[in-house]
Structures are given as C-alpha cells and as structure tokens.
Amino acid sequence: MIPNYVLLARRAVPPKQQYMVTELQRRMESSVVLQSPPNPSILIALNLAGGTQDGMKEKLMVQQIKDRIIKEGTVEMTSGQVALYILALISSCEDPKCITANINLVEVLKLKTKEELTYLSDHSTPKTTFYQLSLDTLALCLEGANVNEAAVSLAKEALAKDFFVDTGAMATLALTCVDNRLVKAEQSRILAPIHEALYKLRQQILRAVETNTANIYSIGLALQALNVTSVSYPTGDWSCSQTLAKVLTEISQGAFNNPMAAAQILPSLVGKTYLNVIRLNCSSDKVMVKYTIINHLRGQHFTHTISVSVPKGSVLLSVLQAAQQDNPQDFSYETEQTSWGLMVVSINNRAANSNDKTYWQFLNGTEPLEQGVDSYIPSNNEHIEAIFSTY
Incomplete structure (x- = not known):
C-alpha cells in the first residue's frame, strides 16, 4: 500500500x-x-x-x-x-x-x-x-x-x-x-x-x-x-x-x-x-568565474586562484564575497565607499597605501576593468585578476 x-x-x-x-x-x-x-x-x-x-x-x-x-x-x-x-x-x-x-x-x-x-x-x-x-x-x-x-x-x-x-x-x-x-x-x-x-x-x-x-x-x-x-x-x-x-x-x-x-x-x-x-532549480542561473589575486610588489609575495559560482547577473563584488566565503584565509578583502562607488582597498591583508602609491587593479585578461566591483558584471568562465600595483 x-x-x-x-x-x-x-x-x-x-x-x-x-x-x-x-x-x-x-x-x-x-x-x-x-x-x-x-x-x-x-x-x-x-x-x-x-x-x-x-x-x-x-x-x-x-x-x-x-x-x-x-x-x-x-x-x-x-x-x-x-x-x-x-x-x-x-x-x-x-x-x-x-x-x-x-x-x-x-x-x-x-x-x-x-x-x-x-x-x-x-x-x-x-x-x-x-x-x-x-x-x-x-x-x-x-x-x-x-x-x-x-x-x-x-x-x-x-x-x-x-x-x-x-x-x-x-x-x-x-x-x-x-x-x-x-x-x-x-x-x-x-x-x-x-x-x-x-x-x-x-x-x-x-x-x-x-x-x-x-x-x-x-x-x-x-x-x-x-x-x-x-x-x-x-x-x-x-x-x-x-x-x-x-x-x-x-x-x-x-x-x-x-x-x-x-x-x-x-x-x-x-x-x-x-x-x-x-x-529549487538555480543551476541555470549561475555563472562560473575564475578569480586570481597577485602581489609581487610589497611584503610577502603571493598568487592565489579560485573558481566560484555566483548567480547570473551578479556584480564582481559577489565573486569577491564568494571567494572569501570559500577561502577566508587567502581571499579576505576590505572596501571603502567613494564618490565613484565601492573601492577595494585591501586583499589578503595587503592594503593599498597612498604614500606608496599602491592600489589593487582589476583586469579581465590584460585589459583593466573600467567599472568598479559594485558595477562590473562578469560573464560565465571569465577570468578576473586583481593585481597589487603602483600608479
């Protein structure tokens, strides 16, 4: 029965x-x-x-x-x-x-x-x-x-x-x-x-x-x-x-x-x-993004890469959040609100410094992103790099 x-x-x-x-x-x-x-x-x-x-x-x-x-x-x-x-x-x-x-x-x-x-x-x-x-x-x-x-x-x-x-x-x-x-x-x-x-x-x-x-x-x-x-x-x-x-x-x-x-x-x-x-079926609404952080400039050098899944249409900030959630030891970050939107000022405890003229630059391949982390929307299988740089 x-x-x-x-x-x-x-x-x-x-x-x-x-x-x-x-x-x-x-x-x-x-x-x-x-x-x-x-x-x-x-x-x-x-x-x-x-x-x-x-x-x-x-x-x-x-x-x-x-x-x-x-x-x-x-x-x-x-x-x-x-x-x-x-x-x-x-x-x-x-x-x-x-x-x-x-x-x-x-x-x-x-x-x-x-x-x-x-x-x-x-x-x-x-x-x-x-x-x-x-x-x-x-x-x-x-x-x-x-x-x-x-x-x-x-x-x-x-x-x-x-x-x-x-x-x-x-x-x-x-x-x-x-x-x-x-x-x-x-x-x-x-x-x-x-x-x-x-x-x-x-x-x-x-x-x-x-x-x-x-x-x-x-x-x-x-x-x-x-x-x-x-x-x-x-x-x-x-x-x-x-x-x-x-x-x-x-x-x-x-x-x-x-x-x-x-x-x-x-x-x-x-x-x-x-x-x-x-x-509930959410898989079709997800994109996979490869995210790499690189510091070969100041202090202890590091290169870390992670792939995360975020909802389709998510801004880059969601990728950073997902990476930090999956691996907080290597992918922690901090932001500050500016007149241009959110700016990432620290990644993996390596903070930007105006005296040293250092900052975190985000790139898609070799091209710097023209939008901030709270505006740029990554596509499926895109590789985003964050490189500690000077200006």
Whole structure:
C-alpha cells in the first residue's frame, strides 16, 4: 500500500478548483508593492508554487529583504526573523552568506541560535519560542551548518512538552532535515531522540487534523509535516482528500484572503514543503568565474586562484564575497565607499597605501576593468585578476 504521505505529494487540487490556488497566488503577488515591508513568507510560498508571474516582483521582494538588513541591521531581529530571511533568499537562489561584504546572515543566525539554546538551558524555555528555534534549526540545516545540538535540544523538549500544531509541524520539518543529513551508523546518540520526537509529533499533528482541533491557519504547516513523514497511516486514520476538501472550502469562503494566511497554505496545495526551498532549480542561473589575486610588489609575495559560482547577473563584488566565503584565509578583502562607488582597498591583508602609491587593479585578461566591483558584471568562465600595483 502506498503511504498517504506519498499520495499527498502527488495529489493535485481538482482542475475545477485550481482557480482558487491561482487566485491565492495573485492576491499574494499583488500585495507586494514598493512601499510594503519585506515579507519572506510570501516570497517562500510563491517560489515553492513555481515563482511569481511578474519577475520584477520577486526581485523587489529580494531587494526589500536586503535593504531591511542593510539599513536596520540584525541586532534587533529575532532568530526566527533571520531564519525566515535565509529561507526566502535561498528560495530565490540568493546566497544569505553574502548580503554585503560584512553581513553573513548564516553566521548571524548561528549566534542567535546559540543564544536561544543558552537561554533554554538556563530557563527551560528558549529566548523567543520553540517555533522560532525550530525555524532556526531548519534554516541552518538547509545551509549545511552543524545543528546537532539544536536538534537534540528541540527533540528532547518535544518529547517533554506538547507543542501547538504549528510549532510541532515546524519542529517536524527541522528534525526531518537533520535526520536526512545524519550518517545513521555514526549518529545513534543523536538519532534516537530525533526519531522518538518525530514519531510523537506526527501522532499529535495527525490527531489534531483528524479531530478538526487544529486551527485552520495551522493546517498548511500540518500538511507539510505530514507530507515529509516516513511512516504510513492505516486506512481510516487520516484522509488526505477530506483535509484538502476542507481547506478548499475555507478558501472559497475567504478564510485565506489575507496574503499572509495564503502564504501559510499555498506550499501544501502544490505538494511542497519548506524543505524544498533548497532544491529549487538555480543551476541555470549561475555563472562560473575564475578569480586570481597577485602581489609581487610589497611584503610577502603571493598568487592565489579560485573558481566560484555566483548567480547570473551578479556584480564582481559577489565573486569577491564568494571567494572569501570559500577561502577566508587567502581571499579576505576590505572596501571603502567613494564618490565613484565601492573601492577595494585591501586583499589578503595587503592594503593599498597612498604614500606608496599602491592600489589593487582589476583586469579581465590584460585589459583593466573600467567599472568598479559594485558595477562590473562578469560573464560565465571569465577570468578576473586583481593585481597589487603602483600608479
């Protein structure tokens, strides 16, 4: 027998009611205007549903997120807000580690998650909520960070407490991500509590959906959690079609007209979960750039070369950011803002000096670049050189 969690992923909204899904997408997209605050949940949902009809809307939402981070900083953000921004950027094939040369959202979230866990250890509750701690664990897991400590803490708390449906669903997604990444033979200490917690959470969510005690606005996340479960449900335990019919009835009655509410239900209507944000096809939008830094002028000489992949259309600064991320020991850099734009003033701890009349010159082959690092857009397989030079 095919388990229901597989059927849920395959099941489509009936053709006669597909217009409801389309209308939800339209409402969400039309809510995004230049003056609106960034809403990562809407960006995630639209990308999981196949993207925006208007490509400029996606670019606007991405830019709103980046502008918010750059202008207001991350100090006052909760860990969950940072996690949502990371998921949203990933879903748009953006690198959350390179917001600017000095802002790495993944590192920010690691610190905020550590604060959550320290507070949890001292006070038996996280600094914010278990929902946000689950979001944190999921986002860091999808970014490839080590979240074993967070996952074990979350699993133990899930076993000791009864989470609300939306919190339990988000915890299920986070723990499933960690479970999928662990090497089973080497991680029995970690796997045991995770598997126990996943079983308990799934049973709680299933019971809430079965008995209609789950809030209608929690159903979307509940369906995501049931969608990733690795156990089948005996006949009669849960009817996916009945749950879907209930959701569609609520949509027809206007329950999800609010764009934020629509963002909660849309992914499950198209058979996707937050785990899928990392699997969206971004490969065709990438270019490979070879980047070499050379100093044969002052101090210890060096020549280092690296090849990095950046989104198509990225400026040269993104190449420097990616190189530094991959190899910070050799490819660190510093910039200064000038009236002509950003200027690179130091690479690999070798700083330009006006007294020595030294600077970093960027070239494509033998031709000096006529644009700055925040303007020049490298092409696929281009070789960029940065040479410490004199004028």
